Amino acid sequence: MEIIILSKEKVKPSTPTPPHLRNHKLCFFDQLALGICITPIFFYKNNNLLSEINRVNIIDNYLKKSLSKTLTLFYPLAGELSSEDPTFVDCNDNGVLYVEAHVKNVQLDEFLQNPDLSQLIKFLPQNASMSSMMNYVQSLETLVSIQVTRFDCGGIAVGGVLFHTLLDGSSMSLFFNTWARFARGGDNGVDEMCLDFTSSSVMFPPENHFPEELLETKKKLFFDEGKSIVGRFVFNNKAIEAIKTKVTSEVVPNPTRVEALTTFIWKHMILATRAVRGSSSRPYMVTHSVNLRPRLDPKLPNVFGNLILLATSEYSEKMSETLEVSHLVGKVREMIENVNSENSKALEGEGVAISYILDMALNLENLLSQVDTYKFSSWCNFGLYDVDFGWGKPSMVAPFIGSIASLNKQQIILVENGKNDGIEAWILRNDEEMIELENDEEFLAYASPNPIVQYTS
Numbered sequence: 001m002e003i004i005i006l007s008k009e010k011v012k013p014s015t016p017t018p019p020h021l022r023n024h025k026l027c028f029f030d031q032l033a034l035g036i037c038i039t040p041i042f043f044y045k046n047n048n049l050l051s052e053i054n055r056v057n058i059i060d061n062y063l064k065k066s067l068s069k070t071l072t073l074f075y076p077l078a079g080e081l082s083s084e085d086p087t088f089v090d091c092n093d094n095g096v097l098y099v100e101a102h103v104k105n106v107q108l109d110e111f112l113q114n115p116d117l118s119q120l121i122k123f124l125p126q127n128a129s130m131s132s133m134m135n136y137v138q139s140l141e142t143l144v145s146i147q148v149t150r151f152d153c154g155g156i157a158v159g160g161v162l163f164h165t166l167l168d169g170s171s172m173s174l175f176f177n178t179w180a181r182f183a184r185g186g187d188n189g190v191d192e193m194c195l196d197f198t199s200s201s202v203m204f205p206p207e208n209h210f211p212e213e214l215l216e217t218k219k220k221l222f223f224d225e226g227k228s229i230v231g232r233f234v235f236n237n238k239a240i241e242a243i244k245t246k247v248t249s250e251v252v253p254n255p256t257r258v259e260a261l262t263t264f265i266w267k268h269m270i271l272a273t274r275a276v277r278g279s280s281s282r283p284y285m286v287t288h289s290v291n292l293r294p295r296l297d298p299k300l301p302n303v304f305g306n307l308i309l310l311a312t313s314e315y316s317e318k319m320s321e322t323l324e325v326s327h328l329v330g331k332v333r334e335m336i337e338n339v340n341s342e343n344s345k346a347l348e349g350e351g352v353a354i355s356y357i358l359d360m361a362l363n364l365e366n367l368l369s370q371v372d373t374y375k376f377s378s379w380c381n382f383g384l385y386d387v388d389f390g391w392g393k394p395s396m397v398a399p400f401i402g403s404i405a406s407l408n409k410q411q412i413i414l415v416e417n418g419k420n421d422g423i424e425a426w427i428l429r430n431d432e433e434m435i436e437l438e439n440d441e442e443f444l445a446y447a448s449p450n451p452i453v454q455y456t457s
Helices: 028-032 048-055 059-073 108-113 117-123 169-183 199-203 212-222 237-247 257-277 325-337 341-345 352-368 431-438
Strands: 002-011 023-025 040-044 088-090 096-104 144-150 156-163 229-236 284-291 308-312 372-378 396-399 411-416 422-429
Touching (some): 002 059, 028 352, 040 108, 040 169, 059 096, 059 169, 156 169, 229 237, 229 431, 237 257, 237 325, 237 422, 257 325, 257 411, 257 422, 284 325, 308 325
Parallel strands (some): 284 372, 372 411
Antiparallel strands (some): 023 088, 040 156, 040 396, 229 422, 284 308, 411 422
């Protein structure tokens, strides 16, 4: 598939950032964020309204204007990392790279009928910079960039590359939904007073001197030069309900959808790992990125930045320990419940969080060579399918984790599908284990591997 770049420019905030907002202070969890980017891609099927918009050729104009207004509210995204103090973003209105592109000889329906996951990177701006080097972010022109790609049929893809140190999945969704509301016709529903850019750095202040051993542990935990492959698996509502029933236990009588799918996928990935290694001697554990906003007291739903904590399960020392899902779901529930307001409160204040995280990281480092770790995150309930720029909701939202994340040892992202009747699991794993998973009959009884994208017409 060939995508032709038509134009590139920088979009700046519609109103200059005032002097008192020029320095945006990062929080401790921003510092912990991986040195990678969040890369969502929104696909929109053509409809009569979109055809009319394309016919009068105003789509790019109002997308850029509405993006400019959005950057006035989300001013750190148009800035640069401070060259003088790594704990600040210089909100200098440098702008966001905006790329217009065109897909040659491929219709959107054709692409969605047989999604080629290896081609997704072409819908992202600055993709030539997304090499296998761990410091690829340093080569990006702007900390946030957007690519709007048109298909001949009138369909559109909107792809984003957003530096993870600035924001997490929740803030990413808030940014795109705000941009979409502006694009739909004005300021209705956009309350700039609800955006909170300061609470996180007050509650969890950054560290001026980040321990080198913590950085090294982070690299070992999340990065690997080994080759990985991406798989997309769709669980419809019927399958999810069956899995919830399957994992229900006395300890967890009412598992959530995310808990149930995490448990089910975790089990079958353990089996895939064992099949490849021909041994069941290694212990195993699971981690999950947990959004702190609803778990703090008071709750902080609109805090911008990274406010997530990596929850980790206790690892199983004995491989004779059962792999029954009713047992595993208890570990998942306990892990997530431990991220609560009481434990989060204990991390607040100068130097407190770093001590906790450093202890946890050092313990993890000692385990890494001995334990198989399975890392999950969820984009569910973020409202990504509400990102409507004026021509309807997206047909598909792809959490791209291809070659940009090839350094990642493994990753599983859960995200709702376009019909709102199921959840997709995007799984990054090494080739051998992915082959095992794709041939696991019990797993495939519930999961459909990379099916046609179903959406409401």
